[in-house]
Amino acid sequence: MSFPWARQYEPTNGFMKFMDEKLPLPRFVYNAVGAGYPVPRNLSYFWNFGVLAGFFLMLQIVTGIVLAMHYAANAEVAFATTEHIMRDVNWGWLMRYSHANGASFFFIVVYIHIFRGLFYSSYKAPREMIWLLGVVIFLLMMATAFMGYVLPWGQMSFWGAKVITGLFGAIPLVGEPLQVWLLGGFAPDNAALNRFFSLHFLLPFVILGVVILHIWALHIPGSSNPTGVEIKKESDTLPFHPYYTAKDGFGLGVILIIFMSFVFFVPNMLGHPDNYIEANPLATPAHIVPEWYFYPFYAILRAFTFDFILSAKLWGVIAMFASILVWFFLPWLDKSPVRSGHYRPLFRKFFWFGLIPTMVVLFICGGAPAEEPYVMISQIATAYYFMHFLVILPIISSIEKPQPLPYSITESVLGTDDDAKMPAGSAATA
Known part of the structure; x- marks a missing residue:
């Protein structure tokens, strides 16, 4: 910029x-x-979460490198080395708890970052590439987190790996050979553990590279803002330092207080108790679930219970991946000239009373047993999820009448703009 x-x-x-x-x-x-980086002067604390995501990425890389020094990717000793880190390595418990809870907090801040982008239409021109790279980062995060979940080699690690890699078996013709190729055998064992450990160590650096591209793409058009109105003059901006470094520093301080409260007082709260039992291929857990941040997509996967042309299992796999891939097409599905949800009354209603409750329901159903009424509720929520992006959003963007936009960012902050070329409060192109 x-x-x-x-x-x-x-x-x-x-x-x-x-x-x-x-x-x-x-x-x-x-x-x-x-x-030297001018930023819109009206950014709220919702714009802190990109910096917070960057912090937790670096935390995961640093703690992960330390943990890798003491971990052995061998099915015979993986669980024991995890316990060795906790009991015998100096500050090993802090490294492991920071890494485990850091993954959860990384997903928390990224989810907030994504839904902020959805509400303020951060995917619209000229910021399409920023959004697309962000979706790539999220997919890489999911792959990295899944592989990391396998490494402690507890019960949920083993059976989670078996279930998730088993999904590839639903692909016609090539599914089973692909599953064997991924695992290096017919079930999770040494070969799978070595592969997952290698990729889990490598992918964070790939994520870091894509994050650099993400930030680079951001600096070309500049940051978006709550009004969706583009920067017009100097009074619309503030230098990033010291104004937003201070604001980001405050946000980081708040999130660190919450994060360290989890690490020191309830470090196992976000984990599954079965994963503190060593993996046993002969004892299937009563309820196999992924980590909590995968719950919505796990609910979508399980929402398909009957065969129709393709198997229900394959439909579930397709829907699970499609639920994220649909985000790639948002810049073209949403045709409204106005970005900010604050000035789109119909869009705002469907966002707060449609999409957000649907995601909450999918979170709940994803962690619940695969039985009624959770299956039926997840089916309804899945149908609405896709309908929101593929049907409701395009229709809303075509028929709704946006509210008048401020002429400039200065006007939105101060209420007036002496340099305005049109009456204050009149509509302006987003």
Whole structure:
């Protein structure tokens, strides 16, 4: 993003001048997250969650590297080495609890980040690429988290791996060979554990690379804002530092208090108790579930209970992946010229009273046993989920009458804008 009023980096001493000439890293940081990066002045705390997601990604990488130094990816000793980390390694319990709870908090802040983007239509032009890269990051997170869930080699680790990889067996013709290729055998064992450990270690660095692209794509059009109105002049912006570094710092402080409360006082609250029992291929748990942040997609997977042309299992797999892939098409499904849900009354109603309750229901059903009434409720919720994105959203964007937008970001903050070229409060193109 280039604005004529953006502050320019000026080296303050001889060493910094030398660095600026030979390796302009300080200039890059200054322009990326410093005073040289103008940001809309009306950003709310919902815009903190991108930075928080970045923090938890780095936390997962650092703690994961430390844990990998003591973990053995061998089915005979994997569970024992996990306990060794907890009991014998200095501060190992803190590393493991921070890593395990960090995954949950990573998903929490990313879910909030995604639904903020859905409400404020952050996927609309000129920010389509930012959104598409964000969906790629989410898919990589899911793959990384699933593989990490297998590594402790508890009961839920083993049977979760068996169930999820078994889904590939539903693919006609190539399904079973693909499943055997993924596991390196006919059931989760040493080969699968080694593969999952290797990929679990590698994928966070791939995520980090895509995050860099995500931020790079963000800096081209600049940040969105709660009004959806584009920046028009200098008074619409504030330098990222110190205003938003302070705001992000406050948000980080709040989330760290909550996070460390979990780590120190209820570290196992977000985990499953069966995963503290060593994996036993001969003892199937009464209720096999993934980690809690996969519950909505697990509910969609189980919502298909009858065969129709294809097997119910294959329909479930297709629907589970389609529930995320549909996000790729949002920039073209939502044709409204207005971005912010604050100025779209019909969209706002369907978002808060349709999509959000549906996701809550899917969360509940995904963690519940695969029995009635949960199966029927998840079927209804799944049908509405797809209807919201594929039917309701395109229709709303075509028929609703948006409320008048402020002329500029300055007007939305101060109530007036002396430089306005039209009467305050009149509609402006988003």
